[in-house]
Amino acid sequence: MSDPAPIVGGMTIQRMDNVGIVVDDLDAAVAFFTALGMELEGRMPIDGRWAGSVVGLDEMRSEIAMMRIPNAPGRLELAKYHSPEAITPEPAVTPANTLGLHRVMFAVDDIEDTLARLRPHGAELVGEVTRFEDSYLLCYLRGPSGIILALAEQLS
Template identity: 85%
Template sequence: MLGDMTIKRMDNVGIVVDDLDAAVAFFTELGMELEGRMPIEGSWAGKVVGLDGMRSEIAMMRVPGAPGRLELATYHSPKSITPEPAVTPSNTLGLHRVMYAVDDIEDTLARLRPHGAELVGEVTRYEDAYLLCYLRGPGGIILALAEELS
């Protein structure tokens, strides 16, 4: 019996970005809404993330009318670290990606390309159920898109 040990919900997924404005613009174009932006600093914040002298800014994005939030964070101090290689393949340990269900995958890609979106592989059909793809956004963020076929 789990009792009080159950998880209540998944609150958000956090992604570190180098350019917060560009990331907010990218996810706004995807269809998310900016819930708010705020600086995060102080000894309490550094203790949470294990970084002394930490100063950052976050932007909380939400899916309109649905659960699901994305916390975009940029670090002013200490500066963010770029992994080697800078563009990591899809099978990199610890790599994260966020999947979004969309109405029209080709239209979504067309809207995101001016914001730096590039396909990782190709748009692929899974049986007669979905069109799927992985794409990279600003700062190497990896997203997956799924269009349900009916």
């Protein structure tokens, strides 16, 4: 059994529930992450005073799609904002050293097969597939809405 989470101020963290990603085309993002191997857990509108209060946006209306990894922990909450509209950063395509949430990494069985499934959904390599010692093949790719993913295939 693993050690419990460290105690911070008398409380423990139970788990990381999900990572939220804002997208401009929810259907395209769902298709992309489905091609990666995730499953759509659910999709629903999010609006009302309570929702705007949580995120600090007045008159917020959005739609979310919760994606999950089959038979494993880990979920992504994909969100499309209808009001107020999402803001595109300048520049629209940010480099890897931009401050803030950088990327989400997925362990995959076959990196080339995964790339082949994702390319029809707009995936483009940021750099190239690279070998790290005799341990991993690694790559960064850009998906819908400029999302950066990392893929890792364990070699040994």
